[in-house]
Amino acid sequence: MNILLIEDDITLNDTIAEYLKFKGDDIESLEDGDKAIEIIDSKVFDLYIIDINIPNINGLDLLKYIRQKDTKTPIIIITASLELENFKTAYKSGCDDYIKKPFYLEELDIRINKLMSKKFDRNNIIKISNSISFDMEYEELIVDGIIKRLRKKERRLLSLLLQNVNNTVTNEMIENYVWENEIKESYPIRQLINDLRKVFDNGEKFIFMERGLGYRFEIKD
CATH class of the missing domain: 1.10.10.10 (Winged helix-like DNA-binding domain superfamily/Winged helix DNA-binding domain)
Known part of the structure; x- marks a missing residue:
């Protein structure tokens, strides 16, 4: 899969990216919302993994931006807190799953596999x-x-x-x-x-x- 990972915690970003690469996925990893917009507009991904609190453009705004043009590609939101408003906004804006830090990589893997098994084939x-x-x-x-x-x-x-x-x-x-x-x-x-x-x-x-x-x-x- 082609996955876009946006996480400003460099250690966590590197850890997730290496884990998914080891499993055979192609990972584009970023730490900044502005740079993410450029990549989102120029490439097609199978999955987005987005932290809420990233510089310049936050994860919720990126989620809304993606959903204006693409309603089906799965999006997982990750965050350090489970504030109710963020949780509600994320789901209302079209996120598919929500995972709280800290988390096991295996937990992320389970969530990814569950989402990808449901992915819609829009060529039908x-x-x-x-x-x-x-x-x-x-x-x-x-x-x-x-x-x-x-x-x-x-x-x-x-x-x-x-x-x-x-x-x-x-x-x-x-x-x-x-x-x-x-x-x-x-x-x-x-x-x-x-x-x-x-x-x-x-x-x-x-x-x-x-x-x-x-x-x-x-x-x-």
């Missing part, structure tokens, strides 16, 4: 029903064999929901991913959700709201 066509499917690679909705025209934000929203199918996606994740770095329009998420629901137009309900939290797209087995 998702079958929503007998007559509806979604091409994740090209972000195309196909209904009765015909491609349905979607606006950009509808495509991004549907893609995000299907990447997390049967799981709730928070409102914050939707805003960051769908609107990217734009100044958000006076266009509420609920209206965008309602517009997307109308696209299916077959009387079957797929998108459900978790009040105060977000939305999930359900596909029955």
